[in-house]
Amino acid sequence: MHSTPPFPATSALVFGGSRGIGAAIGERLAREGHAVALTYVSRPDKAAEVVARIQASGGQAIALQADSANADAISNAAAEAVHHFGPLQVAVVNAGVYRGSPLDQFPLETFDQMLAVNVRGVFLAIQEAAKRMRDGGRIITIGSNTAVRGGIVGSSVYAMTKAAVATLVRELALDLAPRRITINNIQPGPIETDITSGFLDMVVARSPAKRVGRPEEVAALAAYLAGDDASYMTGTSLTLDGGWVI
Numbered sequence: 001m002h003s004t005p006p007f008p009a010t011s012a013l014v015f016g017g018s019r020g021i022g023a024a025i026g027e028r029l030a031r032e033g034h035a036v037a038l039t040y041v042s043r044p045d046k047a048a049e050v051v052a053r054i055q056a057s058g059g060q061a062i063a064l065q066a067d068s069a070n071a072d073a074i075s076n077a078a079a080e081a082v083h084h085f086g087p088l089q090v091a092v093v094n095a096g097v098y099r100g101s102p103l104d105q106f107p108l109e110t111f112d113q114m115l116a117v118n119v120r121g122v123f124l125a126i127q128e129a130a131k132r133m134r135d136g137g138r139i140i141t142i143g144s145n146t147a148v149r150g151g152i153v154g155s156s157v158y159a160m161t162k163a164a165v166a167t168l169v170r171e172l173a174l175d176l177a178p179r180r181i182t183i184n185n186i187q188p189g190p191i192e193t194d195i196t197s198g199f200l201d202m203v204v205a206r207s208p209a210k211r212v213g214r215p216e217e218v219a220a221l222a223a224y225l226a227g228d229d230a231s232y233m234t235g236t237s238l239t240l241d242g243g244w245v246i
């Protein structure tokens with residue numbers, strides 16, 4: 001006699017999954033068979049669209065409002081994801097903000113906001129996800145190729161936050177290794193999302209590949225890192241940028 005399992009076979013939590021790269025990763029992981037919980041902060045409409053697309057393709061998904069600048073919100077979202085879909089197999093820490101400004105005009109509030117979401121929020125999301133993850137699970141962060149080389153005036157603080165993510169991932173690999181949890185960081189170059197919508201022409205002109213990347217290309221690398229073939233890879237940062245940093 002068959003009994004219905006209490007949870008799907010695997011579950012994934014995507015922090016910042018309502019738009020852009022995070023949405024593409026959530027949809028890709030759903031196609032790979034994961035039940036997907038995704039967080040958003042300001043766009044419930046976009047989050048609902050991602051959930052609807054996953055469900056229309058036969059997958060399972062829920063959207064959770066959780067500001068990555070808020071520690072309790074991150075913890076509650078992780079708990080809620082597990083409540084719905086069981087212990088995590090995959091966590092993707094994608095939520096991030098870009099605010100550019102030259103040094104002499106850089107507002108301290110902007111500095112604090114970027115640190116809160118792009119660094120503190122990333123650390124907390126990893127911590128809260130790891131607590132609720134199966135042994136052998138996967139954590140993937142979304143950094144940026146600006147951690148290697150930026151070269152755009154005004155991007156200094158953003159680049160610093162992404163360099164912090166790369167270092168955090170490298171060192172946390174040691175904390176997580178005894179549980180066979182891998183953690184890796186994808187460093188995209190310019191990808192066509194709301195973040196780059198204002199300066200696409202400039203990045204296309206500067207890019208060696210003469211194009212921007214697509215969110216689905218980042219999602220493909222995330223799917224690899226989330227899969228069985230990547231079980232020996234941990235602590236690394238993989239740059240995906242059409243040669244921008246060369």
Ligand SMILES: NC(=O)c1ccc[n+]([C@@H]2O[C@H](COP(=O)([O-])OP(=O)(O)OC[C@H]3O[C@@H](n4cnc5c(N)ncnc54)[C@H](OP(=O)(O)O)[C@@H]3O)[C@@H](O)[C@H]2O)c1
Nearest residue numbers: 016018019020021040041042043067068095096190191193
């Ligand atoms: N696009 C690029 O060229 C590029 C290049 C390198 C790295 N990245 C990195 O890739 C990640 C995603 O970028 P994207 O271009 O896809 O950005 P995006 O289109 O602006 O989407 C950002 C996503 O993060 C969520 N988010 C933002 N702030 C949040 C917060 N405080 N709490 C929870 N969720 C939050 C947004 O939720 P809402 O929809 O609710 O606002 C949205 O789902 C970021 O970490 C970014 O730094 C992007």
